[in-house]
Amino acid sequence: MGAIERRQLLDIRRIYVEPAAAELPRGREVLDRFPGAELVEIAGHHRIPELYGDEANVARWVRIKTEALVLGVKKSLTARPNGRSADFIAPSTANGCAMACAYCYVPRRKGYSNPITVFANIEQIIGYLRRHAGRQGGKPEPNQVDPDAWVYDLGENSDCSVDATISANVRDLVELFRDLPNAKASFATKYVNRDLLDWDPRGRTRVRFSLMPAADAKLLDIRTSSVGERLAAIDDFVAAGYEVHVNLSPVVVRDGWLDDWAELLGELDDAIGPATRRQLAAEVIFLTLNDRLHEVNLGWHPKAEDLLWRPDLQQAKRSETGGRNVRYRTGHKGRYVAALTALIGDRLPYCRIRYAF
Template sequence: MATVALPVLQDAACSTETDPKQEISAADAALAEGRLWRPRRVFITPDAYALPHGRAMLERAENFGAEVIRLKQNRLTGLSGEDERKAYALAKTSLAIVVSPPSARKLQPIPPSADWQFHLAQGCPAHCQYCYLAGSLSGPPITRVYANLDEILENLRGYAGTGKVTSTSAERAHEGTTFEASCYTDPLGIEHLTGGLQQTVRFFGQWDAPVQLRFTTKFAAVGPLLGLEHRRRTRVRFSLNAASVSRDFEGGTATVAQRIRALRRMALAGYPVGLTVAPIMPVEGWQTEYSTLFADVGAALDGVDAVDLTVELITHRFTAGSREVLLGWYPKTTLDLEKENRSEKRNKFGGFKYVYPRDRMSEMRSWFDEAVVRFLPYARTLYWT
């Protein structure tokens, strides 16, 4: 059987991958990482084509068999469909290579996760029926990747030492100034097309300042990241859920087992890691299912030296706008989007989300707090929401 050697880290501060025995079969690697997204068509704007990173992404997409559409203007066209479902299907099978606007480089805070959010891309190839991007991004849900990556990364330097989430927190100040890269995308799910996450990890590893890159993923193709000199300045969190929630509502993602395997590989490579347990749902037998999840994570991390693990606990919620969009995308969904089963939680801007009632939230929070301590006693829970 053909084998491929796993990369060995050059950074003395990070441990090398030792499981399994520095080698993994090609077949096992493919099975562990899941299938990669292959867009059917790739759009590229003139400004994006003028940049080396834009052309490199175009070449990668071509190598994966995508049809290339060179746009004549810096505006996306050709994504309309006869109805919302067809427009959704067209967008979800397309990739757009564009330049991020200047407004996107004026960073915004992202509590309670990190000091600042920045964007390598917007949109995601997965088909999660509870998608948090629904109602947040305008237009068809095409995945847009940004060609001006160097400009985006250099812009971050002006924000070091600022922020009000980790920079000023007694409990999290050791993380430094934190930058969240997965608010509007799953950067690992498109990394085989962009290469941008590798460049970003290297950028933070070389940045001589107390800073940290953070991203969350539902994918498992971590191979290209294992040998990077990250210097422990990147925390990768794997979005995990109860088996039935993932099975019923998370289309186009790596399996939970694949994500847990990827979590172990990243921890062995010296990365700080995390669990984003989201969106938590009190499905039938939820205590048993989430117990199994935490037990499986604990087993996967067994034997990893000095593992740095955080936990973020996020319950399911939706807005009136996102509900309308999701039901348009997934009209046959069995996801509970009934307003009558929820309480309204208002924000400081006058809007509101539908969340679980107070008694149910209190019950779940108490259970999850105890379960994390029981199954993962070395983990730090960052927040519950």
């Protein structure tokens, strides 16, 4: 899919509002941004029967993402240890997404619809993060996440670049981490939002541009910025003061997959200059799918499942939440990972692989 205009991505016509959120300054700002939207009062952002759990919503998947917004208050504030993409997962300032990547795990948690939920209690979240980072002190030793700073992932359940088109929450967080001496922010994105280039992050926010071969992205990365747009933005974000890594995921195994990844790595090498190469690192994540997401996808985008749901290549594993995940078979997956990491080492010798699985 090529470039997508903001007005195509979001055309908010109905906002589901927790009264407590509407009373907060950030909540009022969001409501003022969409003055023509119908307001629907809700008891809680997780309890909206007409959005979550209604199987009929599969047919309206993209329309709901485009037209609905939820405004709530984040009740539980915790920074969970991580160790892969970040040292900690920060409390969410948003949940859900206007984009519609076929492999996204959030829909399997939220049911048959996952429009954006914005949390209005940003000052409370910022205060929590400042105190949490302060308690950590200096990082005692380097790890694969970062050699010096504690890294907090901001967008586990959303895409921060899209969230930034709705509220100032993400900018507030970038400005928070800009001034924390021992911590960095981090988020992965599939949407190029050039407004972020004016935020002066001073190297304290890491943007991880998600990349996959164009043939896969056309089928799986629905309503996102094109891979070409993402590649073209990388040097600009480095010049604007961001640390930029690449998130090579999900890696989908199919006929010709390694050749297409070789082509993508060549395109990445051609797109970036010396400043980006000096700081570039990568995460490599092979596809994991869930049986509940598979059922959802069959209702709105069955062609994607021809690529994602491959029982001949995959094996099942019961997840911690009781679902049935499928991933590439043990033994075979190890060879796939080794082949791709060797290819990265050959084509991008300057790019450190932070982790691959």
